Amino acid sequence: MSRIAMTLPGRSMPAATARAGLGMIEAGWARSLVLARATRLDTAMQRDSAPDVRAVETTADGRSLAALVDAVARNRDRQAFGALFDHLMPRVKAYAMRLGASGPAAEEVAQEVMLLIWRKADSFDPARATVSTWVFTIARNKRIDLLRRENRPALDPGDPMLVPDSPRPADETIERDAAEIRLRAAIRTLPPEQAELLSMAYFEDRSHSAIAAATNLPLGTVKSRIRLALDRLRRSFKDE
Amino acid sequence: MSTRHPDDEILLAYAAGTASHGTALLVATHITYCPLCRGKLQAMEQVGGALMEALEPAAVSAGARDRVMALLDGDPRLGTSDSRPPVTAVTGRTVLPRALREAAGSDADGLAWQPVLSGVDQVLIGKAVPGGERTRLMRIRAGRAVPRHTHRGSEMVCVIAGGFRDVLGHYGPGDVAVADDAVDHQPVADDDRDCICLAVTEAPVRLTGRFWRWLNPFVQF
Numbered sequence: 166m167s168r169i170a171m172t173l174p175g176r177s178m179p180a181a182t183a184r185a186g187l188g189m190i191e192a193g194w195a196r197s198l199v200l201a202r203a204t205r206l207d208t209a210m211q212r213d214s215a216p217d218v219r220a221v222e223t224t225a226d227g228r229s230l231a232a233l234v235d236a237v238a239r240n241r242d243r244q245a246f247g248a249l250f251d252h253l254m255p256r257v258k259a260y261a262m263r264l265g266a267s268g269p270a271a272e273e274v275a276q277e278v279m280l281l282i283w284r285k286a287d288s289f290d291p292a293r294a295t296v297s298t299w300v301f302t303i304a305r306n307k308r309i310d311l312l313r314r315e316n317r318p319a320l321d322p323g324d325p326m327l328v329p330d331s332p333r334p335a336d337e338t339i340e341r342d343a344a345e346i347r348l349r350a351a352i353r354t355l356p357p358e359q360a361e362l363l364s365m366a367y368f369e370d371r372s373h374s375a376i377a378a379a380t381n382l383p384l385g386t387v388k389s390r391i392r393l394a395l396d397r398l399r400r401s402f403k404d405e
Numbered sequence: 406m407s408t409r410h411p412d413d414e415i416l417l418a419y420a421a422g423t424a425s426h427g428t429a430l431l432v433a434t435h436i437t438y439c440p441l442c443r444g445k446l447q448a449m450e451q452v453g454g455a456l457m458e459a460l461e462p463a464a465v466s467a468g469a470r471d472r473v474m475a476l477l478d479g480d481p482r483l484g485t486s487d488s489r490p491p492v493t494a495v496t497g498r499t500v501l502p503r504a505l506r507e508a509a510g511s512d513a514d515g516l517a518w519q520p521v522l523s524g525v526d527q528v529l530i531g532k533a534v535p536g537g538e539r540t541r542l543m544r545i546r547a548g549r550a551v552p553r554h555t556h557r558g559s560e561m562v563c564v565i566a567g568g569f570r571d572v573l574g575h576y577g578p579g580d581v582a583v584a585d586d587a588v589d590h591q592p593v594a595d596d597d598r599d600c601i602c603l604a605v606t607e608a609p610v611r612l613t614g615r616f617w618r619w620l621n622p623f624v625q626f
C-alpha cells in the first residue's frame with residue numbers, strides 16, 4: 166500500500182522539475198519540506214523555518230496555482246493551462262490509481278478531470294477554497310459520476326432552502342493560505358498509524374468496519390485513530 | 406446538538422466520495438439546513454485535497470499533454486461554471502431541498518405517496534437493491550405515531566418538514582436521527598402538521614467496490 170508520500174512540489178514530474186530546478190522554489194517552504202522529509206521534525210521546529218505564505222500552492226517553478234486558474238478563467242490562457250496540467254495531472258492520476266484504477270484508466274479519468282478544470286475554471290473561487298480542494302472535489306465527483314448511473318446528490322449553494330452560513334470576514338485568503346501550510350505540515354507529522362488509516366478512509370473506498378477487518382484492528386481503534394487524525398488536522402486549520 | 410447531526414464517519418464518506426447514494430442524499434439534505442456540518446465537510450474536503458497533493462505523483466504518458474491540449478480547441482465550453490440548470494420556481498406547500506427534489510422527481514406535494522402503515526405514507530427513491538440500502542421519503546400524519554417497529558440494521562432519518570419526538574427528544578427540519586435495534590423507536594409526529602422525512606436504512610458507506618475494471622466503456626471524450 167502506498168502511503169502518504171512526503172513529496173516535494175514537483176517531485177516525480179521529471180520534465181517540469183528539470184526545467185525549473187528546485188532552487189527556484191520559494192526557499193522557506195521548500196526548506197521546511199526537505200527538513201521534514203529528512204528528519205521528520207516536529208511541528209514546533211517547522212514553525213521556526215517560517216514558510217512564506219505566498220509559496221503555498223505553486224508549481225515547481227513557483228507559479229501560483231490560483232493565479233494560473235484565474236488566467237484560464239479570464240483569458241482562456243493555454244500556456245497557464247499547460248502549467249496546471251504539468252502540476253495537477255500526475256497528482257490526479259495518482260489519486261485515481263490509489264482508488265484502484267489501472268494506469269490507463271487512471272490516465273483517462275485524469276485527462277477528463279483536466280478538461281473539466283479548463284471548462285470550469287471560472288467556478289473556482291479563491292475566497293472559498295484552495296486549488297487542491299477544488300481539484301479534489303472535481304476528481305472525486307468525476308469518479309462518482311463514472312461509477313454510478315444515478316444523479317450524484319449534491320448541495321446546491323443557490324437552493325432557496327439553504328440555511329446560510331453566518332457572515333464571514335470579507336477576505337480570508339491570506340489566512341486560508343497560512344492554514345493550508347499548517348495543514349500540510351500537520352499531515353506530514355501525523356503519527357504513521359493515524360496517517361495510514363486516514364489515507365485508507367479517503368482513498369480505499371472502505372467503511373470503517375471494512376478498514377478494521379483489513380487491518381485486524383478493533384473497530385473502536387480504527388474510529389478513534391481516524392477521529393484523532395481529523396481533529397488534529399482540523400486544529401491545524403485554526404492554528405490552535 | 407450532537408445527536409442531531411450525522412456522525413463524522415458519514416460526513417467523511419461523503420467528503421471522500423465513498424458514501425452510498427442514500428447516504429450521500431441524506432448528507433446533501435442535512436447540510437442544506439446545517440452550516441455547521443457544511444463547514445466540517447469543507448474542512449474534510451480540504452484535507453482530501455492536501456492528501457491528494459501529498460500522494461506520490463504518477464508518471465504521465467508522453468502524449469497525454471498534447472492530447473488534452475488538442476481537445477481544448479474543440480471544446481464548446483459548455484456549462485462553464487456548473488451544468489446544473491438554475492433552480493426552477495418552487496410551488497406547493499412542502500419544499501424539498503434540491504438534491505432530494507431531483508432524486509424524488511418532484512416536490513413533496515407532487516409525489517405518489519403510498520400508504521404503508523396507518524397514518525404513514527412513503528415514496529421509495531431509486532431502485533431497492535435486494536439486501537442493500539433502502540431510501541425513501543416518509544410522511545407521518547400530524548399527531549400520529551409510527552407503530553413500534555424494529556430495524557434489521559441501522560436507519561438514518563433526516564427531517565424535512567414538520568417534526569417528531571421519540572425517547573431521545575424532538576427533531577425538527579434538518580435534524581438527523583439514527584435508530585438501530587438498541588433503540589426502542591416509536592416516533593410521534595408533531596400535532597400541528599404532517600412530518601416528512603428522508604429515511605435511509607442499512608446504509609453501507611462503501612460505494613460499489615472495485616468497479617474500475619468496468620470503467621473504460623464509460624470514459625468518453
Ligand SMILES: [Zn+2]
Pocket residue numbers: 409410411435439441442443
Ligand atoms: Zn449538522
